[in-house]
Amino acid sequence: MKNKQMLIDLSHTIENGLITYKGLPAPIICDYLSREESKKLYGEGTEFHIGKIEMVANTGTYIDCPFHRFSDGKDFSLVGLESFTDLDAIVISVPFTKTLEITEEHIKPYEIKNRAVLFHTGWDKYWNTEKYYENNPHLSQGAAEYLKKSQVKLAGIDSLNIDSTNSKDRPVHTVLLGAEILIVEHLCNLNSLPKDGFKFSALPPKIKGMGSFPVRAFARI
């Protein structure tokens, strides 16, 4: 029998007016060139749409690279494709109904070296509702230090922020991005994944001077 691959989408849909993070503006999606206007430019029966989007980088499901946190860190033009694509991955489930703080104790039972570690909390069920934006499940600083020591490639979470937003510090971003470990936030659908034995990808465009950007995050099983 042939090996059959399956792709699982782990990204939220971005649409006009969507609030991803309270305090940041929602994207404005509109026409730059409408189909109707384009008819003047092309031959009979030929029309196109060219859209325009105005948004902050932290919109929808997005990835952070070191430049997001550190002025001398690598931006997207400097991070190689291999950091975003087909990473050997594992899911660690820590339901938000049990605890909002994920510590190193939750991670220690798992083999994580050189892997993308995706934290499944279930918080994505509150996406685009009032409840999503505060008291979010997150990692402790100790958990981040454990991920760094374990040399993981990437950390992802299906929550508002991988840090707690109840304080003004962001120790998890500081530790992980300081070690060039990429972060993906606002994932969804992690409950559709096996615990391991899959590959994770989350690709941003190759943009200079940007440290966070929306991605199409997915798993290949």
Ligand SMILES: [Zn+2]
């Ligand atoms: Zn972040």
